[in-house]
Amino acid sequence: MTTLLSKFRDKSGRIATQRFFKDYGLIVVMLMVIAGITSIERNFLSLENMIGILYQVAIIGVMAACMTFVIITGGIDLSVGPVMAISGLLAVFTLESTGMSLVSAVCVGLLAGAIIGTINGFAIGRFKLPPFVVTLGMMSIIRGTALLIGDATVHLISGPESFLFIGTGQLFGIPFPILIFATVATLIYFIQTRTPFGLTVFAIGENQEAARLAGLPVLKTKTLVYTLSGVGASIAGIILASQVHTASAVYGNGSELDSIAAVVVGGTSLAGGSGSVHRSVLGALLIGIINNGLSILNVSIELQLVAKGIIIVLALALDRYLQSEK
Amino acid sequence: MKKNILLQARDVSKRYYAVQALSEANIEIYSGEVHALIGSNGAGKSTLIKILTGAVVPDTGEVLLNGKQIPHGDTKAALDAGIACIYQESNLVPTLSVMDNILLGRQPTLRMGVLDRKAQRAIVVDLLKKHDLNLDPDAAVQSLSTVQQKEVEIAKALSLNAKVVLMDEPTAWLSQVEVEKLFRSIRKLTDEGAGVLYISHVLDEIFTIADRVTVIRDGKVLLSTAISDTTKSALVQTMLGRQLSSEVNALQQEQAEKHLGFVALECRQMSRAGLFQDVNLKVHRGEIVCITGLIGAKRTELVRTLFGAELPDSGEVLIDDKPAHIRRPLDAIRYGMGLIPEDRRRDGLLMNLSINHNLVMAYLPLVTRLGLLAPDLFKRMGQFQMDRLGIVPPHLEIPARNLSGGNQQKVLIGRWLAGKTGIIILDEPTVGVDVGAKADIYKLLRDLADYGTAILIVSSDMEEVMTVADRILVMARGGLVASFQKGRVTQEQILNAASGEMVQ
Numbered sequence: 001m002t003t004l005l006s007k008f009r010d011k012s013g014r015i016a017t018q019r020f021f022k023d024y025g026l027i028v029v030m031l032m033v034i035a036g037i038t039s040i041e042r043n044f045l046s047l048e049n050m051i052g053i054l055y056q057v058a059i060i061g062v063m064a065a066c067m068t069f070v071i072i073t074g075g076i077d078l079s080v081g082p083v084m085a086i087s088g089l090l091a092v093f094t095l096e097s098t099g100m101s102l103v104s105a106v107c108v109g110l111l112a113g114a115i116i117g118t119i120n121g122f123a124i125g126r127f128k129l130p131p132f133v134v135t136l137g138m139m140s141i142i143r144g145t146a147l148l149i150g151d152a153t154v155h156l157i158s159g160p161e162s163f164l165f166i167g168t169g170q171l172f173g174i175p176f177p178i179l180i181f182a183t184v185a186t187l188i189y190f191i192q193t194r195t196p197f198g199l200t201v202f203a204i205g206e207n208q209e210a211a212r213l214a215g216l217p218v219l220k221t222k223t224l225v226y227t228l229s230g231v232g233a234s235i236a237g238i239i240l241a242s243q244v245h246t247a248s249a250v251y252g253n254g255s256e257l258d259s260i261a262a263v264v265v266g267g268t269s270l271a272g273g274s275g276s277v278h279r280s281v282l283g284a285l286l287i288g289i290i291n292n293g294l295s296i297l298n299v300s301i302e303l304q305l306v307a308k309g310i311i312i313v314l315a316l317a318l319d320r321y322l323q324s325e326k
Numbered sequence: 327m328k329k330n331i332l333l334q335a336r337d338v339s340k341r342y343y344a345v346q347a348l349s350e351a352n353i354e355i356y357s358g359e360v361h362a363l364i365g366s367n368g369a370g371k372s373t374l375i376k377i378l379t380g381a382v383v384p385d386t387g388e389v390l391l392n393g394k395q396i397p398h399g400d401t402k403a404a405l406d407a408g409i410a411c412i413y414q415e416s417n418l419v420p421t422l423s424v425m426d427n428i429l430l431g432r433q434p435t436l437r438m439g440v441l442d443r444k445a446q447r448a449i450v451v452d453l454l455k456k457h458d459l460n461l462d463p464d465a466a467v468q469s470l471s472t473v474q475q476k477e478v479e480i481a482k483a484l485s486l487n488a489k490v491v492l493m494d495e496p497t498a499w500l501s502q503v504e505v506e507k508l509f510r511s512i513r514k515l516t517d518e519g520a521g522v523l524y525i526s527h528v529l530d531e532i533f534t535i536a537d538r539v540t541v542i543r544d545g546k547v548l549l550s551t552a553i554s555d556t557t558k559s560a561l562v563q564t565m566l567g568r569q570l571s572s573e574v575n576a577l578q579q580e581q582a583e584k585h586l587g588f589v590a591l592e593c594r595q596m597s598r599a600g601l602f603q604d605v606n607l608k609v610h611r612g613e614i615v616c617i618t619g620l621i622g623a624k625r626t627e628l629v630r631t632l633f634g635a636e637l638p639d640s641g642e643v644l645i646d647d648k649p650a651h652i653r654r655p656l657d658a659i660r661y662g663m664g665l666i667p668e669d670r671r672r673d674g675l676l677m678n679l680s681i682n683h684n685l686v687m688a689y690l691p692l693v694t695r696l697g698l699l700a701p702d703l704f705k706r707m708g709q710f711q712m713d714r715l716g717i718v719p720p721h722l723e724i725p726a727r728n729l730s731g732g733n734q735q736k737v738l739i740g741r742w743l744a745g746k747t748g749i750i751i752l753d754e755p756t757v758g759v760d761v762g763a764k765a766d767i768y769k770l771l772r773d774l775a776d777y778g779t780a781i782l783i784v785s786s787d788m789e790e791v792m793t794v795a796d797r798i799l800v801m802a803r804g805g806l807v808a809s810f811q812k813g814r815v816t817q818e819q820i821l822n823a824a825s826g827e828m829v830q
Contacts, residue, residue, distance in 0.1 A: 123551070135806065139626075162587075193699075194698050194699050195697065195698055195699060196690040196691070196694055196697075196699060199683065199687075199690065200690075200700065202676075202679065203676050203679065203687060205677055205685075206676045206677070206678055206679060207672075207673075207675075207677070209672070209673050210672075210673050210674055210675060210676055211676070212635070212655055213633075213635060213655050213665060213667060213673055213674070214655075214676075214687045214688045214741065215655050215656040215658075215659035215688050216687065216690075217658075273678060274678065
């Protein structure tokens with residue numbers, strides 16, 4: 001009787017742990033990091049600081065969420081940094097030339113990202129070019145174009161208030177960028193789980209030829225995931241411009257790597273086929289927590305970079321380990 | 327040239343668990359001869375080759391080269407002694423040059439291990455010239471045609487001073503012209519005094535190239551004779567172990583068609599360069615048509631083209647007597663076609679997705695409401711197919727990779743049943759499927775046909791062809807060469823047709 005009972009408990013217990021770590025390994029890692037930082041600096045856990053972290057994470061988080069589908073299909077988008085910059089610039093120029101119309105400014109910014117992303121996607125889907133090379137080329141093209149139309153100078157935004165609200169406003173005491181981040185992430189998660197498109201993304205990442213033979217629209221889907229990634233970068237670019245009241249052709253440098261890091265730390269495989277938007281959000285949060293924690297602990301900026309790199313790799317390794325643990 | 331025994335296997339036997347793969351087999355290969363080895367699948371040919379190359383240790387018996395015993399299970403010793411093997415799949419490094427491939431691992435070096443390019447080139451150029459092989463030493467192997475790649479392998483064998491070259495179905499992926507070219511290279515080998523063991527399913531080839539032939543069945547060598555002392559039918563008969571029944575006649579195709587429903591799928595004069603030419607075929611509603619033939623007959627390429635997975639150079643496809651414009655699989659599916667590919671792991675299933683996902687994947691619009699997936703429809707459709715097909719274990723959430731071969735195949739069939747599929751094409755539907763699931767699949771296909779589905783099957787399994795087909799088409803070297811009605815044909819006739827013998 002006792003043996004039977006202990007056997008049962010043992011068995012069910014193990015299965016439960018396994019499933020728990022598969023789904024929540026990243027959260028466990030995150031809690032460990034939070035506990036570590038808090039044990040040194042108690043203020044880290046304050047509400048203001050938590051909101052601060054979300055505020056800092058919002059921009060990269062939006063990009064990471066929107067790039068998740070690209071990476072699930074086995075691709076990558078290196079062009080999102082320059083897209084951020086050019087979207088911010090175009091939005092600001094539109095504001096100036098159309099007499100401060102908010103809607104048209106945002107639309108022009110988003111359209112730029114959508115068009116650039118679609119070109120990426122079409123080249124990758126239709127002509128079967130490698131995503132790394134296509135988006136690397138696009139990264140250079142867009143950065144160059146941004147510099148051509150905006151110079152290397154910083155363009156001040158004088159208004160309207162409604163545009164500045166995007167990056168600096170608050171709703172119910174929550175900074176508006178956090179709300180945008182939450183909305184975008186929820187929307188993408190919904191697309192992932194509830195639409196044929198989301199399912200097709202997974203099927204392509206898992207086995208493109210099998211997906212094609214099952215009649216799934218491979219070309220269309222592969223194009224659209226890059227469109228979505230481009231739009232995500234545009235949203236991020238507009239938030240950034242509004243946050244810092246300026247637009248510049250040099251903004252967003254390196255942000256492509258930050259957003260790819262967020263997706264990958266979230267556990268989405270660069271080989272494609274697996275991953276999830278909510279995990280990318282967690283990945284972005286983890287990186288944000290690490291950045292913030294290191295600043296709070298007064299670690300010098302140079303050491304921060306080194307520490308951040310180490311922690312990202314360790315976090316990914318620990319998550320993999322927890323997932324594979326029985 | 328003096329004919330002496332080069333390579334000899336004496337009384338070799340090999341047992342795998344309950345299966346006697348080879349029992350006391352003997353084979354001798356003389357210098358300067360091409361020796362053909364034939365037998366149906368599972369007869370023991372591969373086991374014999376593996377024993378000759380040292381890849382498999384025989385239970386009894388010995389392998390002798392020039393009268394000297396070669397140590398068992400030592401592939402390097404066999405290679406050093408001069409036994410080279412050209413496998414069906416290439417053993418070359420595609421990105422390296424012809425020169426590097428030929429001397430791979432044995433390149434001459436200068437001091438400090440730096441490659442001596444000059445000496446290497448001299449050796450290779452000399453070798454190619456000596457054997458009259460027209461290859462560019464600097465060309466990357468991946469840029470060569472299949473037959474040229476075989477030539478590189480032959481050159482490699484020559485550079486190793488191979489005395490015996492074993493070739494496992496070397497023509498499986500070659501066209502007729504390329505086969506002739508390969509034969510010339512083989513002749514050069516034997517002119518040099520080497521012996522060649524040539525394994526092939528194609529009897530025509532054997533009568534062209536071979537000097538002697540050995541027939542193997544159920545692990546036993548049944549016949550070893552000069553090619554001039556035998557005939558194709560005698561060989562077929564020995565391979566199958568049954569008498570050739572000459573009284574069975576194939577019924578004329580037209581006569582049979584009168585009793586059938588509408589033509590569901592038809593293709594006219596369909597061709598693809600280098601693969602198949604002017605193929606005409608019809609599949610009626612309620613009919614099961616099997617295309618059989620040997621490896622390399624391009625059956626898979628044909629059905630993939632019908633389904634739009636690849637594009638034809640010319641020819642047209644008609645669905646229900648109307649011209650169909652099929653440029654991609656999605657078009658074919660809209661015309662009510664479904665394809666179950668040959669390699670279900672590579673091209674069919676989404677291994678990490680659930681059974682349910684795999685079952686609904688081809689007809690996502692049917693489980694969608696207002697553009698969104700409807701979980702209830704999604705699950706109901708999966709459940710329905712799962713129950714209907716008897717998929718085990720009956721849990722929709724299990725990933726497809728955890729299923730047995732038979733159940734994986736059922737999932738793939740179920741995928742098409744979910745929609746309005748009226749034409750189902752199956753490519754080798756029961757490879758790797760256990761006996762029970764096989765019977766289930768046959769019954770299911772018959773039921774579907776009885777309800778009016780047109781079914782086209784590509785199969786190399788003779789028993790399967792004889793069991794399920796209403797009509798049997800034989801494909802050889804890119805063309806349909808014979809058509810038989812069920813019950814009016816023997817395996818021998820089919821095999822004869824497949825190996826190139828004309829059937830009246």
